[in-house]
Amino acid sequence: MPTAVRLPHDVKDLALANSGKRRIEWSDQFMPTLGIIRKRFAKEKPLKGVRIAACLHVTTETANLAITLQQGGANVALCASNPLSTQDDVASCLVRDYNMPVFAIKGEDHGTYYSHLESALEHRPHISMDDGADLVTLAHTKRKEYAKGLIGGTEETTTGVIRLRSMAEEGVLKYPIIAVNDADTKHMFDNRYGTGQSTLDGILRATNVLIAGMKIVVAGYGWCGRGIALRARGLGAHVVVTEIDPTRALEAVMDGYEVMTMNEAARIGDLFITVTGDKSVLAKEHFQKMKDGALLANSGHFNVEIDIPALAKLAKSRRTMREFVEEYRMSDGRRLYLLAEGRLINLSAAEGHPASVMDMSFANQALCAEYVVKNAKKLEKKVHSVPREIDRMVARIKLHAMGIEIDQLSKAQAKYLSSWSEGT
Numbered sequence: 061m062p063t064a065v066r067l068p069h070d071v072k073d074l075a076l077a078n079s080g081k082r083r084i085e086w087s088d089q090f091m092p093t094l095g096i097i098r099k100r101f102a103k104e105k106p107l108k109g110v111r112i113a114a115c116l117h118v119t120t121e122t123a124n125l126a127i128t129l130q131q132g133g134a135n136v137a138l139c140a141s142n143p144l145s146t147q148d149d150v151a152s153c154l155v156r157d158y159n160m161p162v163f164a165i166k167g168e169d170h171g172t173y174y175s176h177l178e179s180a181l182e183h184r185p186h187i188s189m190d191d192g193a194d195l196v197t198l199a200h201t202k203r204k205e206y207a208k209g210l211i212g213g214t215e216e217t218t219t220g221v222i223r224l225r226s227m228a229e230e231g232v233l234k235y236p237i238i239a240v241n242d243a244d245t246k247h248m249f250d251n252r253y254g255t256g257q258s259t260l261d262g263i264l265r266a267t268n269v270l271i272a273g274m275k276i277v278v279a280g281y282g283w284c285g286r287g288i289a290l291r292a293r294g295l296g297a298h299v300v301v302t303e304i305d306p307t308r309a310l311e312a313v314m315d316g317y318e319v320m321t322m323n324e325a326a327r328i329g330d331l332f333i334t335v336t337g338d339k340s341v342l343a344k345e346h347f348q349k350m351k352d353g354a355l356l357a358n359s360g361h362f363n364v365e366i367d368i369p370a371l372a373k374l375a376k377s378r379r380t381m382r383e384f385v386e387e388y389r390m391s392d393g394r395r396l397y398l399l400a401e402g403r404l405i406n407l408s409a410a411e412g413h414p415a416s417v418m419d420m421s422f423a424n425q426a427l428c429a430e431y432v433v434k435n436a437k438k439l440e441k442k443v444h445s446v447p448r449e450i451d452r453m454v455a456r457i458k459l460h461a462m463g464i465e466i467d468q469l470s471k472a473q474a475k476y477l478s479s480w481s482e483g484t
């Protein structure tokens with residue numbers, strides 16, 4: 061049998077593929093929802109002939125999504141959505157065993173990161189699948205020629221959705237995008253429980269500190285912040301929350317956390333975790349007040365939440381203490397420790413979210429890709445929510461896979477709930 065010609069790719073080392081293969085199989089066990097969709101896709105081929113460029117964290121879970129799309133008939137190219145989150149063995153396995161054009165190397169520099177995005181676009185996709193909107197942005201700026209062929213796209217994360225909504229509001233978005241992050245079965249679980257657990261996991265793997273008794277400052281009490289605060293408290297930390305939204309601040313108070321400004325928190329925190337999607341949440345005025353030994357971590361999408369240039373300016377010297385821990389020594393002798401270069405700590409120092417939560421996020425991604433193919437012509441060039449039927453279907457399949465049954469409305473109950481005159 062003739063061997064297929066290997067498509068262009070750029071990964072660290074194909075010799076790593078065996079480990080990637082085993083780890084992809086391991087996470088697949090925890091992704092039953094995606095597994096059910098994969099079986100149907102393999103039979104029905106709803107993505108036949110569709111080229112997809114995916115810019116996602118190249119992890120075992122993403123590999124299972126990419127394989128599902130391929131089984132559905134799609135031709136998938138993959139690049140990383142963050143320079144530090146790639147799992148090199150996974151990238152190698154996708155190239156070697158699935159002949160997938162993958163462009164991702166853990167620790168790639170800024171230039172390589174963007175050239176990899178361009179390589180994914182050179183795949184001439186019909187659908188873009190983004191995590192942070194870098195691919196869409198590239199197809200709307202430097203590589204506009206690729207926007208013409210794009211019929212639709214999906215976006216995985218909060219920060220990407222915010223960017224895309226502002227493009228749509230300015231009338232510059234050239235094709236419709238489905239905001240996967242907006243699905244209940246995505247943000248309520250992935251952002252909250254996934255980020256909650258994996259952020260602590262990343263911090264622990266990077267530092268091996270004891271969380272019990274620590275004062276942990278969580279900046280941002282959104283879906284991710286709630287999860288991080290919950291897990292930090294569960295490990296025995298005293299949790300302080302900072303917010304700019306009064307309702308969310310109030311929620312944090314009533315959930316039992318101490319809420320204060322970052323200026324106040326800066327003085328008392330042992331560990332700071334930013335997860336706001338905003339910039340310079342930790343800035344010069346905060347670094348100046350922090351205690352000796354304070355740890356600084358970010359789990360928000362971009363590495364702008366901690367003002368690293370300002371930190372570097374204040375520092376008299378710097379050294380790497382251990383992988384993912386850099387010491388910044390201030391002129392007064394205080395030492396501040398920046399984790400994972402201020403990039404997503406859970407994906408840099410750990411493996412990102414557990415597979416069973418990505419199961420739901422990526423089930424949404426796969427079903428939304430199918431939805432885009434079926435409905436692209438009807439969709440306006442704006443950001444759309446995940447259709448309710450898809451969201452609920454993902455919840456139903458997940459519960460079924462967990463062996464959990466729930467009650468059904470009786471006819472009388474359905475009538476009662478939909479009527480304004482019953483029960484009066």
Ligand SMILES: NC(=O)c1ccc[n+]([C@@H]2O[C@H](COP(=O)([O-])OP(=O)(O)OC[C@H]3O[C@@H](n4cnc5c(N)ncnc54)[C@H](O)[C@@H]3O)[C@@H](O)[C@H]2O)c1
Binds near residue numbers: 279282359
């Ligand atoms: N690490 C991961 O794996 C992962 C997973 C999902 C989302 N994310 C990213 O995490 C970030 C947060 O996502 P989310 O879903 O929680 O968003 P969200 O919108 O639900 O919450 C963000 C919160 O931060 C608050 N905030 C904004 N600026 C602030 C400031 N200066 N100080 C304090 N609070 C501030 C907002 O009021 C909001 O409550 C985004 O960048 C998102 O893309 C990361």
